[in-house]
Amino acid sequence: MIQEINAAILLLLMVCAVAALQVRDLMGAAILFGAYSFLMCLQWVSLGAVDVGFTEATIGAGVSSALFFAAIFRTTRRTKD
Amino acid sequence: MDFAPLLGKANFWAYFFIMLTGLYGMAVKRNLVKKIIGLGIFQTAIMLFYVSIGSKEGATIPILTAADAAGRGGIDAAAYINPLPHVLMLTAIVVSVATLGVALALTLRLWRRYGTLEEDEILARLRGDPGGEACTPRS
Known part of the structure; x- marks a missing residue:
């Protein structure tokens, strides 16, 4: 059971990683990167690394997303690739 | 076909x-x-590799529990997931947010100076070509 959940999370992780790099809107890319970080946090918990899991949830999905949003609001959302 | 060995190496x-x-x-x-x-995706991939090395099938979280009257529980090192990669990757997460902050601050500085976030336009401006056509054509 845990292995199927693990495989589903890994599949979503790869999709989110590719989508965060390919989407043509920086705000969408930052949101997808936050989703990627949160999925990675679920993966840590399923691997038994709970301390890494909650640190990733706060720092990866929380603080990093906030920093990206702040930077994008001060610059531009447009990107060429 | 048996996919179990492949799934075991999925990480x-x-x-x-x-x-x-x-x-x-x-x-x-x-x-x-x-x-x-x-860069952030690359860093998290390395963390995934390290934590996957430390994980173990059927092991529990490395937390000290009190032994019961029969002597079960307590410290059982064989039943624990290796916590050393976790601690190393905890440091790596903190370093990753620090590098992210510095990188975004440098990006903001470049935006204020050049008014663009595209690397090829900044490089063209640095080479003194305001049109931005001197660089390699975009595919």
Whole structure:
């Protein structure tokens, strides 16, 4: 059971990683990167690394997303690739 | 066909794919924020590799529990997931947010100076070509 959940999370992780790099809107890319970080946090918990899991949830999905949003609001959302 | 051995190594397959995705983002994407996202993906892939090394089938979280009257529980090192990679990757997460902050601050500085986030336009401006056509053509 845990292995199927693990495989589903890994599949979503790869999709989110590719989508965060390919989407043509920086705000969408930052949101997808936050989703990627949160999925990675679920993966840590399923691997038994709970301390890494909650640190990733706060720092990866929380603080990093906030920093990206702040930077994008001060610059531009447009990107060429 | 039995997929169990393949599924058991799923973390390492995903690690390969995610790390190469991050490398692609850093090397090929021309937008600076996209490059920083690629850097973050690369860092998390390395963390996934390390934590996957430490994990163990059927083991529990390394927390000290009180032994019961029969002597079960307590310290049972064989039943624990190796916590050493977790601690190392905890440091790596903190370092990753620090590098993210510095990279975004440098990006903001470049935006204030050049008014663009695209690397090729900044390079063209640095070479003194305001049109931005001197660089390699975009595919």
